Amino acid sequence: MADDLEQLLRDARERIQGASLRAALEEARVAILGRNAELTQRLRGIAQLPADQRGAIGKRLNEVRLQIEAAIAEREQQVAARELAEQLERDRIDVTLPGAVVPRGGLHVLTQTRRQIEDIFIGLGYQIAEGPEIELEYNNFTALNIPDGHPAKGETDTLWIAPGVCLRTHTSPVQARTLRAQEPPIYVIVPGRVYRRDTPDATHSPIFHQVEGLVVDRGITLADLKGTLAYFARSLFGADRETRFRTSFFPFTEPSVEVDVSCFLCAGDGCGVCKQSGWIEILGAGQVDPNVLAMVGLDTDEWQGFAFGMGIERIAFLKHGFPDLRLLYDNDLRFLEQFPA
């Protein structure tokens, strides 16, 4: 009987020790201590034993049960610790692996160019002014000294919305709006979208963008315009750039000029970009025609001004040398990602 019990204890220990998973250990516990287990049967049988044996056998059986319970508890801890260690090993994160790259958007190259232009003039103390894209014929033409019958007013160029109302063909109408809204001195630049009846091709778009500049102050001369635009061209295209003024005509400026910058590719020697001339036209400008100032009631003996206007697409085109304007509007990431911002 006693040997029997020792054997039972040894077997139980062996089985407990052999269980390496929690589920196997639970099975062992049921087999050794469960309702039908031999030990349980024996414990139940104590009552039937002769009275003189009951005490000793009962005591020994209970000791064996306690030893088994202790062995199970100990093994449980070992198994749990091992399972945890294995799980930690499985779930280990290699912090040295490269992370997943989250794609980040950027500013469109046109927006970048607009901001560069704005920043240069903001640095000179200019303020930004804006106006509506649907504009009165009066502001788009009449207030700018563009008389009826001027070719720019014709059906071919202007998109009319209603009699007397059009999509603005340039940002210049904001000159008229600003002159009415503000007392001089005025130093503003006007970025904005403009519309013309043009068929899209490599160099034309019916919708494009301009930046207008307007200065009205006392004692303004063409020299101020020249100095301002030379500074602008150097800031935008590089410190070595030269500027050149060519006489031109705009109804709202007198005299009018077109401004060329020395070619930033060939430095004036002649190349494909500057069409072998060494110069690239970047904008139109001039002294504000006294008629424009007089129309808003300014005393032209006291106040003079200059104005300029440039196409943002054209500037971006020149800076980066795109083959086709339409690339700017296609939203093809393979193109846009070449201009990270």
Ligand code: DAH
């Ligand atoms: N508004 C003219 C255009 O769209 C550009 C321009 C030329 C604006 C001369 C000016 C200027 O302010 O003085 O072609």
